[in-house]
Amino acid sequence: MSTGVAELLPPPSGGGGLEFLDARGDVARSPLQLFWQRFRQDRVALASLAFIVFLIVIALAAPLVVGILGLPGPNVQNLSLTNAFGSPLGPSLAHPFGVDPLGEDVMSRVIYGTRVSLEVGIIGTLISTVIGVTVGTLAGFYRGAIDMVLSRTMDVVLSLPLLLFGLGLAAACSVRGCLKGLIEPGLGTIIVIIAFANWPYVARIVRGLVLSMREREFIEAARALGASDARIMFREILPNLTAPIIVYASLLVPTNILFEAGLSYLGVGIRPPTASWGQMLAAATPIFNTAWWYMVFPGAALLLTVLAFNLLGDGLQDALNPRTAR
């Protein structure tokens, strides 16, 4: 994805706002228009986008949605919804996804679980992208000693066994927290772990792009005009990297959602009673043979969400970078 980007997005100093005629005489379109034209032809990506928008609405309006559907809240325990052996009852009109061993409504919990997954996926990705882009740009632009230090730091972070790191951190900090309560298991810590783990991937890609970009003529021109380093980096180079960064970030989101589910599955992620899909899957495993619904619905939610983000990422990549083969 690192080639062809510059051609696709004209440099901002090159009068991007002007309309001009190409060789065939067609009206030239802005990069955004070009992108949208390609993207809307990709039905799969469009459907994924629609699903993600739907998820975001569900997550933001979870209490409202649950209320409209007439479901109990996600943490309302009702043991009368379990049978004589404490086995949860399956799907019914009142509880379309069935209930869990505490009689909590699974659908309600799946809906609230959307919040956790999206928060982790989107916020974690945003933070790691910001850090990654900054570090990658600095490393690629300055090269030399700065590049050395930053690149080796990336190597070190990339070589950390992340899952073990997360497990260890959560085990050590679970009850009293670490660093005077700064680190505690829960959403915040997961987001921090994810951001910490993923920035080097972004940084590496950005560094490579910046390395090739800094040799281009328009950069030399800017330099000749006396532009500061900061201006060259953030006004000249970075806008040209928007496309690959967006594509990469969109593919990072589902990875992060799965990572949260993994940590919660292992019992070190989101703290109960907050609903999280990973945690529900973990709780459902031992009783799968008597309560399939407890595993199937959160599992399906997780699968569809990750799939939607992946397909959207692919669609974005195709639309932003037509040279890559479909």
Add this chain to the structure above:
Amino acid sequence: MRSIRTILAIAVAGSTALALAACGSSSSETTSSTKATSASAISTPGYPSPTTESLGGKRGGTLEVLQESDFEHLDPGITYAALDYPVVFATQRPLYSNKPNSTEPTPDMAAGPPEIAANNKTVTVHIKEGIHFSPPVNREVTSEDVAYAIERGANPDVANPYLKTYFNSLEGVEQADGGPIKGIETPNKHEIVLHLDEPKGQLVADALVLPLTAAVPKEYAEKYDKNKPSNYAAYEVATGPYMLKNDAEGKVLGIGYVPGKSATLVRNPNWNPKTDFRPAYLNEIDIKIGGSEPVIDRQVLEGTNVVQNEPVPQSGVRLAAEHYKSQMDISPGGGNRYVALDNKVGPFANIDLRKAVWAALDRVALNKERGGEVVSTVATHFIYPTINGFEQAGGLKGPTGPQFDYNEHPEGDMAIAEKYIKLAGYPSGKYTGTQTVQVVGASSPPEKEDAEVVNQTLKNLGFNTKLTLVEVSTMYAKYCGVPKEEIDVCPNVGWIADFADPQTVLDVTFAGKSIEPVGNVNYGQVDNPKINKAIAAAEVVQGKEARGKAWAKIDDELVEDAAAVPFDWEKTPRLEGKDVHGVAMLWNEGAWDYSFTSLK
């Protein structure tokens, strides 16, 4: 208290219950009427149970046993786990042991009841003649073999887990390191005398039911006990009706016991049935280790000559209850379960707030989530069924009356809870303090769900809570058993006693003197001067009825103090194949007794 390894089992801390004077010194072949009532009162109707199972059977056949976990220790000097006991008690004979349907000791290798001197400082036991070790030792068991068995318990390379708890009054035991102990005397081949430096004869006599007293031949075992750690288990010989299969040199490891894979018990050719009360119907017991519990459950319920020997998870209980009712044996007396509240620090130092939690907690819901009435009984006090004193402490209903209103609504009563919160100084009827309540529970079912129910109850009362779920062992070792961690609520702790004496249930768990900086089992740091005084007095009471009464009164006081919130007297289910007439050990959480089980 024995440690138990399976996921669903009572996960208890690794320390031991201090027991004094269990059931009087008589040979106790008869079961007390009190105990019989309490056990049958909470047996689950419609299912086989150790209290109702006939002890007869047909001779012959091979029983297959499936178990998910491996044994911890099969050396009689080390073993202390519910899962190990079925093998240990089929192969080893302590001086006394329990019949499967009883919690009263019966003379086993001993010829009669222990003789306790009037000053309570000497215990004499006569040993039966005609008991022989299995091959390759073959010779007759003597009192010196029992002396060596106890002495090697002090060997740091054997390190018996309860020697210092029950035998600390034995003269010279504190300095012992595996060599002769001054207080053990063997005047002749069939008599052993234990000299004590404190008047604790009753405690020592009662502890003789533990497998530490099973004979070990010194001339044979000594070379293995010199290894660090001892590997006698790899060569152990038997005195019971069965032995771990071995070769001519006596090697068991890799033959009769393959760690992580299997164990094979065959008949001990030197066992003389005339010296034993065990019928030993089976010819062989093949134990397969590994697999996963839900699969094992199904294999057993659909199988013929097969049993599983670990507590059954909820899904297995349901499967059996719906389709294989006669193949699930449910044993009462699986210990108690309670919510520990920090009595010393934090909001629950206030007795009225503890009472509020008790009143609000829906104990019926908690037990339902634990598997329902088939495997649980709503607890109303601490001494659990099958333990002496249960009936005197109020039986199933527990202490009742106006001062116990918080105990009278097992489904939880918010109005009563609010009354106590107001008494605690929060006029709104909700807790409005700022302190966040630390709740630490276990992360595996059903403890996880217990924790969530308790957490929700606390929230309903207005508490801000922070719920953390960790591994069961971590919960005890790092949090609930460490007072300085100041965990306000441990929603699921439990206790199971080594003896049926009430002191083993209440003493270390609720006496102020037993609070320890680590490995503490007085989880709530209960240190009530009135209760401490009553405990000190009850420890020296003699006679079964009197002891039951004295400890039942302490149980009442603990309820009155709302020292903790009991919610479950556990019953433990075990599954058997269609052709098995399984007999479970009432005294060992319903694990199968291989010496009484037979094939139909």
